[in-house]
Amino acid sequence: MxxxxxxxxxxxxxxxxxxxxxxxxxxxxxxxxxxxxxxxxxxxxxxxxxxxxxxxxxxxxxxxxxxxxxxxxxxxxxxxxxxxxxxxxxxxxxxxxxxxxxxxxxxxxxxxxxxxxxxxxxxxxxxxxxxxxxxxxxxxxxxxxxxxxxxxxxxxxxxxxxxxxxxxxxxxxxxxxxxTVAAAAEHHDDxxxxxxxxxxxxxxxxxxxxxxxxxxxxxxxxxxxxxxxxxxxxxxxxxxxxxxxxxxxxxxxxxxxxxxxxxxxxxxxxxxxxxxxxxxxxxxxxxxxxxxxxxxxxxxxxxxxxxxxxxxxxxxxxxxxxxxxxxxxxxxxxxxxxxxxxxxxxxxxxxxxxxxxxxxxxxxxxxxxxxxxxxxxxxxxxxxxxxxxxxxxxxxxxxxxxxxxAAKNDREADEIDEQGKVIIAGIGRFGQIVNRLLSANGMKTVVLDHSVTQIDNMRQIDIKSYFGDATRHDLLHTAGIEDAKVFVVAIDDQERATELVHYIKQTYPHVRVLARAYDRGHHYSLRCAGADYVISETYRSALAMGAQALKELGVHPFRAEQQKAMFVETEAKSKDLLYQTWRDSTEEDRFNSSYVELFMQLEQTLGEAMKQERTDKHTKSERGWTPPPKNFVEEAEQMQADKKES
Missing domain, CATH: 1.20.1530.20 (Na+/H+ antiporter like fold)
Structure with missing residues (x-):
């Protein structure tokens, strides 16, 4: 043993x-x-x-x-x-x-x-x-x-x-x-x-x-x-x-x-x-x-x-x-x-x-x-x-x-034969949605992406896009950056995205730059580079998921939406102060003790805000918190039950 x-x-x-x-x-x-x-x-x-x-x-x-x-x-x-x-x-x-x-x-x-x-x-x-x-x-x-x-x-x-x-x-x-064979055969029979x-x-x-x-x-x-x-x-x-x-x-x-x-x-x-x-x-x-x-x-x-x-x-x-x-x-x-x-x-x-x-x-x-x-x-x-x-x-x-x-991505950039008021850099899961919404509203877009596979996939579903590196200045010129009104940055490479935002705002200040951020640090980098509007790619979807989780835990749907709005409002008040602290820090110590302390204060403020009642306050949206109609709760519960059965 x-x-x-x-x-x-x-x-x-x-x-x-x-x-x-x-x-x-x-x-x-x-x-x-x-x-x-x-x-x-x-x-x-x-x-x-x-x-x-x-x-x-x-x-x-x-x-x-x-x-x-x-x-x-x-x-x-x-x-x-x-x-x-x-x-x-x-x-x-x-x-x-x-x-x-x-x-x-x-x-x-x-x-x-x-x-x-x-x-x-x-x-x-x-x-x-x-x-x-x-x-x-x-x-x-x-x-x-x-x-x-x-x-x-x-x-x-x-x-x-x-x-x-x-x-x-x-x-x-x-x-x-x-x-040996006889012994093996006997063992095999057993x-x-x-x-x-x-x-x-x-x-x-x-x-x-x-x-x-x-x-x-x-x-x-x-x-x-x-x-x-x-x-x-x-x-x-x-x-x-x-x-x-x-x-x-x-x-x-x-x-x-x-x-x-x-x-x-x-x-x-x-x-x-x-x-x-x-x-x-x-x-x-x-x-x-x-x-x-x-x-x-x-x-x-x-x-x-x-x-x-x-x-x-x-x-x-x-x-x-x-x-x-x-x-x-x-x-x-x-x-x-x-x-x-x-x-x-x-x-x-x-x-x-x-x-x-x-x-x-x-x-x-x-x-x-x-x-x-x-x-x-x-x-x-x-x-x-x-x-x-x-x-x-x-x-x-x-x-x-x-x-x-390398062979796939080293081919010559496509010849761009049209221009639009909106240029979208990156047609991945994020850029696709932006492009579809704009196109559905009749807005002319020019889509650039550095992935051959992604470009080919888009063309299969009749979404016109061009192969090319959006950080190339000559390609941006061909796409009509001088006459564009909006530039959407939705590429995955964080450093290239930040450099692209900085170049466009320095060279074409009239263009409004909307950028997708990977996380909070990238959000600050894009803002520092001059982006006019920055949104973290998971922020809205995470908010929606959190609100749904509250509803599943028994919180009334109107109350859950109210809490979500309060979360956004409270974060917005602290956003500039957090960004200023991050920008004033050294390159090696962006998220230092001062930033951490401010962030902890934000979390405490959020906790206090969530406990407040807002029934006597108004929202910015029309009829945002109007009381529900009669029998709303019973009908909502019945709809949930029907949905589970189906």
Whole structure:
């Protein structure tokens, strides 16, 4: 027991130290786990022979990950992926297997060896790729979606591969390990529901098991979760979620199917369940820890003795496999019209071998398809390719993506062929609303934006806009800044927005400049630069949300609106004094103690103002606080009730 505690402590210490350091240097958590494994394994030797056993246990993290992935995919969405799933995924597996097999055969490797090696190297690492996609926010990109389709097909393809591999067994290897095979077969019979069944019987069992997962997940899971949720004990719900995942994984293993595929199917079935988010939050911590442990065991399992003895061969095989897979993926990306940086993301992210490669390697050795010595060499190639994968993501982030972004935004500015009384710089979520309101009232606007994607999106919905940098003086001249009356600044870059306001007010003082501020500090900077009107982008929406929150808490709607107006009025009285204090401070200490003290006084004044009754006072708007009509409260309550029912 003491030994288990010490090993667990070693693995956790390695993760706690290595992963934050790797993240800080922009290397990603996966590479941090792999480095931690190398350090505590081959380098220091703190862990050893137990690594393989722990790796089999940690592979359950992949099973949990696919369950969570399934929870996020509705069946309708999965059906919509069918062309990518079967076309892109199917071709990737078939073409990669064929190319690797052809090269291996050309080098004199027997066809059975070559086919087994091709199948092993056709798979990629679901764990590394999806984990990195989630960390870097790449899951929703075109390249990310295509990669996910391929990974999903690969996980499904493991099943027929496991069925095919025993048929490739070599007689000489069978004779050499006859005793081992008999013992393995006996062990397999003990843990299998399908051992000895004819083909038709095995098919029936598989169909019944999958149907049981689908039907049970749809009809039996909800009553079970409601029963458990009624207990109010979070730990029991966690136990139920683990029971579900482990039970389905065990069932799939007993009938010879992939546990990861079974749990993925269960996740898809439960994707529409009202307990989906609760399940995900309960499984996520276990998934993260087990995946981290799996990556550490991959690093710790690298045998440096074999690596140094066959250094040239192993490095050559690793780089060769990754190059072949990347080229095949690039060709498929071209065929399926995956363009731009997404094409490279798709190719580089799947260029490694995967965790299921370890499973197939062990299975091929056990079934006398490959000799144990070759299995060890290929296992090292799989591990090294996984180890190098985070480097490919860094290459994509630091080299490829910036080049595509620069190419997109370095095109020549559009020729502006019209002018208007209003120029709007920035047509994002804020500038769009301003432009729509002005256009709806017949005001002629000229819209400028430095994002090609945003300009193209606007043109698709018939909103005329021009690509170009609004801070360029020649572009402003072409847009008619000399005759413009209003200039709206709604660009995201705070420094450029402030510089733009300063330039316009200095050069064209007759133009009224209306600016969008990111926060209070930016608000003051824009005002200092000379903006005629500044509004924080979230101020009005936050006020509306706060007033609605008051109404939801039982405050009368008229009282809530009254309190909102009082909030605005009180803030307006302190606005100039706060701004003056900020402006008089040094550049390095804008929000100093004097400013903080004034702000705290404002908060105290706000609290006192909120307690005052204003029923005897008037507002600036006509009939602003007129008493509500008769039966208003009853009618409002009835409307709220009708709205909830509908």
């Amino acid at each position: 003491t030994g288990i505690f010490l090993q667990a402590f070693i693995y956790l210490v390695a993760a706690v130290i290595a992963v934050p350091i790797a993240k800080r240097f922009g290397l990603g958590s996966v590479l941090g786990y792999l480095i931690a494994g190398v350090v505590i394994g081959p380098v220091i030797g703190l862990v050893g022979s137990e690594t393989t056993t722990i790796q089999h246990f940690a592979e359950f993290g992949v099973v949990m990950m696919l369950f969570i992935v399934g929870l996020e995919l509705e069946p309708k969405m999965l059906w919509g992926m069918r062309h990518r799933l079967l076309g892109l995924g199917g071709l990737q597996v078939v073409v990669t297997t064929a190319v690797v097999m052809g090269i291996a055969s050309a080098l004199g490797v027997g066809w059975t060896y070559a086919l087994a090696i091709g199948l092993i190297f056709s798979l990629s690492s679901t764990a590394i790729v999806l984990q990195t996609f989630n960390e870097k926010g790449l899951s929703k990109t075109e390249g990310g979606k295509s990669a996910f389709s391929v990974l999903l097909f690969q996980d499904i393809a493991v099943i027929p591969m496991l069925a095919l591999i025993p048929l490739l067994a070599l007689p000489e290897l069978v004779e050499k390990a006859q005793t 843990l299998s529901l399908v051992a000895g069944l004819p083909g038709w019987g095995y098919a029936i069992v598989v169909i019944l098991a999958i149907a049981g997962v689908v039907v049970g997940g749809h009809y039996l899971s909800r009553p079970l979760f409601r029963f458990v949720a009624a207990s109010g004990l979070r730990e029991i719900f966690t136990a139920t979620a683990l029971m579900l995942v482990i039970g389905i994984a065990a069932l799939m293993s007993l009938i010879g199917l992939s546990p990861a595929l079974g749990t993925f199917l269960a996740g898809v079935v439960l994707a529409n369940s009202e307990f989906r988010h609760e399940l995900e939050s309960n499984i996520e911590p276990f998934k993260g820890l087990l995946l981290g442990l799996f990556f550490i065991t991959v690093g710790a399992g690298i045998n440096f003795n074999i690596l140094f003895d066959q250094f040239g061969l192993i490095i050559g095989l690793t780089l060769g496999v990754m190059l072949i897979k990347a080229l095949v993926l690039l060709i498929l990306a071209f065929v399926f019209k995956v363009k731009g940086s997404d094409k490279w993301l798709f190719a580089l992210s799947l260029a490694q071998a995967g965790e299921f490669g370890f499973v197939l390697l062990n299975y091929t050795v056990q079934n006398n398809v490959l000799p144990a010595e070759l299995g060890q060499t290929l296992s090292l190639v799989v591990a090294l390719s996984m180890f190098l994968t985070p480097g490919l993501f860094i290459l994509f982030d630091k080299v490829i993506l910036p080049r595509f972004s």
